[in-house]
Each structure stands twice: as C-alpha cells, then as structure tokens.
Amino acid sequence: MTKIDIDPQKIEEILNRGVHEVYTKEELREKLLSGKQLHLKLGTDVTGPLLHLGHSVVHRKLRDFQELGHKVTLIIGDFTTLVGDHSDKVDVRTESSTEQIKKDEQEYKQQFFKTVLEEQTEIRHNSEWLKDLDFNDVINLAKQFTISQLLEREAFMIRYKAQKPIGLDEFLYPLMQGYDSVALKCDVEFGGTDQTFNLLAGRKLMPVFGLEPQSAMVMKLLTGSDGRPMGKSLKNYIPVSDNPNDIFGKIMSTVDEVMFDYFELVTRIPMTEVLEMKQAIEEDGENPMKFKKILAKDIVTFYHGPKKAVEAEKEFEKTVQNKEVTKANTIEVSTHGKMPVLEFLKQAGVSKSNSHIKEVVKQGGVEVDRKKVTDFTQVIDFKEGSVIKFGKRAYYRIK
Structure with missing residues (x-):
C-alpha cells in the first residue's frame, strides 16, 4: 500500500506555489491531511504533439502531488477533441481526425512523462464513457447549466458580440469534461486559468450523481519568454523536448521581467531563495544573468540531468558570452x-x-x-x- 506523506509544510507549499485559485483551499487541505490517496485528474485534447514549459506548470504540480503518494489519471480527450475546447479561443477551432489524434497522443505521452511520474499515472480515453451516453443523458447534463452561464465565458462573449458563429456543440464541451470527473470519481482536477469554467463544471455535476464534489486547482499561466502571452504562433515558448543547449540558451534569452515567474512556476527552488535572489537584484544591484543561469541550469537538470546541465552552461558561456564557434x-x-x-x-x-x-x-x-x-x-x-x-x-x- 502506498504511503501518503502528510507533512503540513509540504502541503502548504503545494497549495500555494504557482496557484491562482483553489476551489476550495480549506477543502483540499483537509483531503491532503487525511492520509487518503487522492485521485488526481488532468484532461487534455491532444490537438498537437508539442509540449512546452507553459504546459509543465500544471504537470509539475501533478508531480508534486505524486511525490506525496497520490495517483494521476491522464484523460486523453479523444471524444472531446472531435468537438474542440474553446476556453481560450475567439474563433471556431478546427476539428481533428481520429487518426491524427492517435498520432499526436503517442508523441504527447512521451513528452508528458518527462515531467510526470509514469508509474503513478493511468491513461484513459473519455470515449470509454461518453460514447455510451444517450440523448436523454445529454439533456439531463444540459439541465445543470444555463446559456447565460456559458456566454459569460470571455471567448464566447467576444464571438457573440462580434456576431461570429458559436456552434451548439461547443456549449456541450464543458458538460463532457465535467462528466469525465463523474465517470472517474475524481478527488482533484487541474488546469490553467483558461480552464476554470470547465473545472468547476465537474465540481457542479458530481453532487448531481451523488458524489462528493472534486476540488479544483487552477494554476497561473506562464508568460512567454519575451514577456507576451505564451503561444506557438509567437514563437516565444520553450519545448520540453528541446536538447539541453537549446533549453539553456532559450531560458537565458527570456526577458528579465519574467525570470522570477519561471522560478516560481517551473522550478522547485525554495521560494525563500527565489525572494533572496530578487532582493539581490532590486536592492544590491546584482546582475540578473547570474540568477538566470541558476534558473536555466535547474530546468535543464530536471529534464536532462545535472551532467548535461553543466555542459549546457559551459556551451552557453563559450558560444554566447565569449562568442566562440564550436563544433x-x-x-x-x-x-x-x-x-x-x-x-x-x-x-x-x-x-x-x-x-x-x-x-x-x-x-x-x-x-x-x-x-x-x-x-x-x-x-x-x-x-x-x-x-x-x-x-x-x-x-x-x-x-
């Protein structure tokens, strides 16, 4: 039987570091202190295989829970991907084919397990339970929400005001994601701030089916390396599959203003040390590069090990700082x-x-x-x- 760590200090760190909101913090704290192994849920639509440090914010939090002894279920939204999640979209999202979903899933898993412990993770597909729902089931789910609640979501409201089309199937997405939590009887679900409505949909539906509502942990979003919102179209993201030299170099290229957000969200360097580094820059005039190297080295160490991190630092110093051209x-x-x-x-x-x-x-x-x-x-x-x-x-x- 898995031993559950209930160290209060570790639990407080988990409840606060990089967290935007918890529904509710007191409730989740009680669950963590109970000594019960919690069932954690992360749902994803594999609309593309590339994972970057922005995704790793939530994945590192899952890893934190796993290190206390809890288990994760990664839900591959093979059914919901056919509809598409519009939480952060202001236009209709292109649907994916079943074949493309399967291809992207394999690459997604390889990168996902660079951050999350595979031995404490189960993978499920939401087609397992969603395809068996009949029309009466869908109507009963739909009764739990109102059109006005759905239209309050920013992405839908922007399109509604601009008189752009909103498909009825798009309104069904949070119902499906919410039902995932019902099917698996989850204790905690995770996501970024753009996923808040969907996370709370699960929390709302579970009592309807006689289940204890899940807690929802909403993580802060990581800013792009240039200080703008992170996005593949802006090319300001850092893939977790990059080689050590590229990760180190791209971290060193981030603007100083976002450096400490990266420390908080992507590393587990104690926040007391992070605050000391920030103070050293603001009050003592220390060069930010000194601390950015610590950041880059820590992230490369996590994904590639300490030896590769040392080599990447030396390569950066040769090629960028000293402008040497090496083989x-x-x-x-x-x-x-x-x-x-x-x-x-x-x-x-x-x-x-x-x-x-x-x-x-x-x-x-x-x-x-x-x-x-x-x-x-x-x-x-x-x-x-x-x-x-x-x-x-x-x-x-x-x-």
Whole structure:
C-alpha cells in the first residue's frame, strides 16, 4: 500500500506555489491531511504533439502531488477533441481526425512523462464513457447549466458580440469534461486559468450523481519568454523536448521581467531563495544573468540531468558570452557561391519563412565571418570555411 506523506509544510507549499485559485483551499487541505490517496485528474485534447514549459506548470504540480503518494489519471480527450475546447479561443477551432489524434497522443505521452511520474499515472480515453451516453443523458447534463452561464465565458462573449458563429456543440464541451470527473470519481482536477469554467463544471455535476464534489486547482499561466502571452504562433515558448543547449540558451534569452515567474512556476527552488535572489537584484544591484543561469541550469537538470546541465552552461558561456564557434553548435551546409543573403539563408534551411529570415537580417541578427549584414538583398560570395551566424545561437559553416 502506498504511503501518503502528510507533512503540513509540504502541503502548504503545494497549495500555494504557482496557484491562482483553489476551489476550495480549506477543502483540499483537509483531503491532503487525511492520509487518503487522492485521485488526481488532468484532461487534455491532444490537438498537437508539442509540449512546452507553459504546459509543465500544471504537470509539475501533478508531480508534486505524486511525490506525496497520490495517483494521476491522464484523460486523453479523444471524444472531446472531435468537438474542440474553446476556453481560450475567439474563433471556431478546427476539428481533428481520429487518426491524427492517435498520432499526436503517442508523441504527447512521451513528452508528458518527462515531467510526470509514469508509474503513478493511468491513461484513459473519455470515449470509454461518453460514447455510451444517450440523448436523454445529454439533456439531463444540459439541465445543470444555463446559456447565460456559458456566454459569460470571455471567448464566447467576444464571438457573440462580434456576431461570429458559436456552434451548439461547443456549449456541450464543458458538460463532457465535467462528466469525465463523474465517470472517474475524481478527488482533484487541474488546469490553467483558461480552464476554470470547465473545472468547476465537474465540481457542479458530481453532487448531481451523488458524489462528493472534486476540488479544483487552477494554476497561473506562464508568460512567454519575451514577456507576451505564451503561444506557438509567437514563437516565444520553450519545448520540453528541446536538447539541453537549446533549453539553456532559450531560458537565458527570456526577458528579465519574467525570470522570477519561471522560478516560481517551473522550478522547485525554495521560494525563500527565489525572494533572496530578487532582493539581490532590486536592492544590491546584482546582475540578473547570474540568477538566470541558476534558473536555466535547474530546468535543464530536471529534464536532462545535472551532467548535461553543466555542459549546457559551459556551451552557453563559450558560444554566447565569449562568442566562440564550436563544433557542437555549428551546422555544416554545402550551399556556396555568389548570391543574395536571403537566397543563401533559404538554401541553408535556417527557416521555412522568408519573412522571418528578412526580419532577423534587418534586426542585425546575421553575421558572415563575424561581419554584420543588415541587407537581405546584398550579394556575397559564400566560400568554403565561412561561418554564418543566424539569430543568437545558430551557426552554419560552409563545407
């Protein structure tokens, strides 16, 4: 039988670190102190395989609970994905095919278990119970909510005011997610602030079926590395599957303003130490880079181990701080000859987007043999042995 850790200090850390809201904190504290193994729920629609540090905020919290002895059920929303969750969307989301869902699921699990303990996790699919509901069941679920409650959700309200279509099936999504909690008799469900309504749907439905309502833990959202909201379209996210050097370098590239949010949400460095670091910058004038290295090293250590973290730090110091070009950070390309800078970079495969290449060039992010180039139409004779720098960390050597 699994031994449950009921250390009050650890429980208070879990209830507060990185947490936006708990419904309710007193209730969940009581559950954690009871010594009972809690059944934790995380639902996900695998609409894409790539997981980043923004996702890891919730996943690290699950890991915290697991380290106290509790178990997780990851619900793959193979049924709900066919409808789509619009919690943070202001337009109709494209539906996924069953085949694509299965493909994305495999890649999702590989990355998910980089953060969450696989041996304390069960994977279920909500088609197991949702496909068996009849129309009468759906009507009974729908009776528990009102249209006005659903329209209060920001994403729906924006579309409603803009006279954009809202499908009736979209209103059914929180009912389905809520019923997932009923089917599995969950104790606690997790999500970000954009998931609050869906989490509370489960809490509302469970008593209707004679069950104790689940607690809901709503986590803060991680800001993108550039200080804007994190999003794949903005390219300001850090994939958990990145190699050690890339994770370290991308952490070092984050703006100083978000550094301590990352400390709180993505690491488990004691908050007393985090506050001391913040104070050292604000009051003693310490260089933020000193502490950003601690942040980067801690995150790389979690995903790749301490040896790789030390190597990544050394590589960063060589290639970024000392601007050395090493074999480890150089990609060999065969493209050569006289041609415009844009054409060379396209052939070298630095990016699939011409507009992205042009932007990096114009911003001074391209060097040819240590000479900065800012005109993407400039014709250069690219010779064997030349080194081209693109962006902050990418180097290409002509072979």
